[in-house]
Amino acid sequence: MVKIGFCDDDLSVLKELQILVDQYRVENNREIEYAAFQSPLELLAELEKGMHFDILFLDVLMPGQSGMDAAREIREIDTAVKIIFLTSSAEYAVESYTVGAYFYQLKPIWKESFYRLMDSVISECKKAEQKSLIMRCKTGITRIDLEKLVYCEVRGRTLLFYMKDGQTLESQGRLDELAGQLGAYGNFLRPHRSYLINMDYIGNLSFKSIVMQNQEEIPIPHGKYSDIKNHYLEYLFDRQQVVI
Missing domain, CATH: 2.40.50.1020 (LytTr DNA-binding domain)
Incomplete structure (x- = not known):
């Protein structure tokens, strides 16, 4: 079971991501669960309570707290999750890798590119899972x-x-x-x-x-x-x- 989190202040983007994942899940016969958040604060609160994701789609520009700042806090809680940044500009691409980002996805998100990205990141998750153990440490x-x-x-x-x-x-x-x-x-x-x-x-x-x-x-x-x-x-x- 792959667990995915979406965090974007734009409800239309969250809806689009959920539709794409539902289509991908059916067409590829994948077991996937997901949860959507409109702000980094909501996401961080759930992570601090113990919620775990294998993959996080995180918008870069959000009111209150940027996705980049949120990613730094997420890395203090979870070093294993694959972070994929969402943005309409490549301006923060280099900075994204300073927080161990897996990918930097430009908007709009096309179905074909999204499917390729999902194939790639899920494959990486499975490889890591086979030779690793996820533990809740200090x-x-x-x-x-x-x-x-x-x-x-x-x-x-x-x-x-x-x-x-x-x-x-x-x-x-x-x-x-x-x-x-x-x-x-x-x-x-x-x-x-x-x-x-x-x-x-x-x-x-x-x-x-x-x-x-x-x-x-x-x-x-x-x-x-x-x-x-x-x-x-x-x-x-x-x-x-x-x-x-």
């Missing part, structure tokens, strides 16, 4: 790239995500649920009840601990070394990595 809604996740630790009800770039993200949740979600990816191992690790980042494996490539040490419970070693070796062989 910094807002964040898409975590699983290929860059070194390991996860749970402390009470807090999940700590340690990333390849050294960043640590925090979210509320249970490690049991996270392990279930990531089980299908094959490269995650739970060597300890408090840790879930990405085996691609294992640096050294010993009887007492796993040392990750970032030099963090993950303890191995007594009697678990053999099972963990065998699991890791099977993973390496499956990936056709040489073990000497």
